[in-house]
Amino acid sequence: MNIGYACLTVGVPDTDQKSCMLKNANKEKLLELISYNLNSLENIIDYNIKNKIKLFRISSDIIPFGSSPVNNLEWWDIFDSQFSRIGHKIKTSGMRVSMHPGQYTVLNSPKKEVVENAIEDLRYHTKILDTLGVGEDNKIVLHIGGVYNDKSQAIRRFISNYRELDDSVKQRLIIENDDKSYNISDVLEIGSIINVPVVFDNLHNQVNPFDKSKSDYYWIDKCKETWREKDGIQKIHYSQQNPLKKAGSHSSTIQINKFMSFYEGLERDDIDIMLEVKDKNLSAVKCINCTSIDKSIKDLEIEWSRYKYMVLENSPSDYVEIRKLLNEKDAYPATEFYNLIENALSKEITIGNSINAALHIWGYFKKKATDREKNSFLNNIEKYEQGQTSLKTIKNNLWKMAVKYNQSYLLDSYYFI
DNA sequence: CACCGTCAAGTCGCA
């Protein structure tokens, strides 16, 4: 079983994706952006390998305007060697990647042009995975599309348009239930007609259910039947509702207790779980650590090194509790650990606590800082106390110093997120 | 450096 995250990282340097506005797109700009984004992708893959994350969704934005005539670069050729190198890393590390075109890729539209664009976009996504050289179990997940006041007609259109797709696209395309038009029963029906694997999304099913009396596990079992040997093991999407936002919005982090009860109820290992959550890789590592059988206290200590100043800033009392918890070197209290972290991060930051945490970070530079840096830091703290500057300014300042003095311990800290 | 309106694309609901 693999657990992974989608598109972006949090707190990992040099992994961001860049784009530009259409009007500013030209050959030079696009080449620069693609090169930058591939470099970020490679850093993400390296990070995933280092952190034993074996499931990852590649952002559709990796090639800006990738399926638009505005971008007529033969990027698969120009950047061939970097694609191969990244693909090699993915394959040799046993990672499984995927892609997921967004809401604008609609294969079942009644408009010819919309369908043509969708086909082009699916070709683009396929080209990325093919250029990486990853196997057929690295999939492209698509929603069915619109309803247009006639669902059965819209479904028929999806099916006939699907049948016209290139074989290379068909090899990778799989379908998913969405949160307003096509529920899991609809998608299973379509999947069985065209022989395409179905991805179950638990939150979409919660918001747009076919039958509320059926459990998630019921549908997950149904979907399993749509996955063939060559497709790899079954994949699902898992997310939790953000309690502050409207139905279907992803939570900021995965609540570990809730996830663990879902996971334990699965009673299966032959399944990949793609998390959709705001804190991305943080939740992936959390869930991996809580479900792995071969981890030790060392893995929690690594996590603690990343979370500690963030926790200190939110809740000094939880900081003390967690340190106590990690004192028992033969234990592996992963879920207790993350419960305390979640608890700490749910608390509101006070000025006093944030200054305390900033001073802890400052301790790394105290002796090496120039007089100017020292004055600037202390001056900022004073101004912050009086409400004349923001915490963000202080953190930006400390981040620059962490980079300058190459404090790798701090560069990996979530304090700066 | 901080702020904020805007951004390729499609569909749907609502005024």
Add this chain to the structure above:
DNA sequence: TGCGACTTGACGGTG
């Protein structure tokens, strides 16, 4: 008939 929401971060222009 036309506009905002959807959902999201980042671009890019401004102060």
